[in-house]
Amino acid sequence: MSVNTAESENAQPVAHKQTSELIYRLEDRPPLPQTLFAAFQHLLAMFVAVITPALLICQALGLPAQDTQHIISMSLFASGVASIIQIKAWGPVGSGLLSIQGTSFNFVAPLIMGGTALKTGGADVPTMMAALFGTLMLASCTEMVLSRVLHLARRIITPLVSVWW
Structure with missing residues (x-):
């Protein structure tokens, strides 16, 4: 806990303890019932974030149920x-903290637009899905490469320009 000092009426420093709303710190182990409840809650939140974009894309492209299940x-x-x-930190890869990785909803509209364009152009479902997944794989590799050199942009894009708050 940190301690702040403030001046009292007679100019004597007084220590004030800051209280935190955290119940458990990083290395603490909560009781099993609370752990299971939090894990179940986390699992449900993860399912929504991972399954919803796939469902939206499959529904918009009119894919059959079997392809939707596969996706x-x-x-x-x-x-x-x-x-x-x-979650597992291997050198510069991984944070070592519980952080569920899923998709971003930013990719839903471009995938629907690309799939719709392919479909109206006469592409069948396997060709359309191959083109979309190939594009995603290439874009993922591009993001991985950019993540290794993005810190160099701080010389050009200062916090004065990039911080919105």
Whole structure:
């Protein structure tokens, strides 16, 4: 806990303890019932964030139920693998903290637009999905490469320009 000093009426420093609303710190182990409840809550929140974009894209593109099930399974698998990589710290990769990796809803509209353009152009479902997944894989590799050099942009883009608050 940090201690702040303030001046009292007779100019004597007085220590005030700051209280925190945190119940558990990073290395604490909560009781099993609370741990299971928090894990279940986290699991439900993760499912919504991982499954919803896949459902939106599949519904908008009119994919059959079998393809929709396959895409949801792939989304959950990829989220699990990415989460394990992020949770376990291997050198510069991973944070070592519980952080579930999922997709961003920013990619939903471009994928729907791309799939719709392919579909109206006469592409069948396997060709459309191959083109979309190939694009996603290439974009993912681009993001990984950019993440290694993005810190160099701080010389050009200062906090004065990039911080909004």
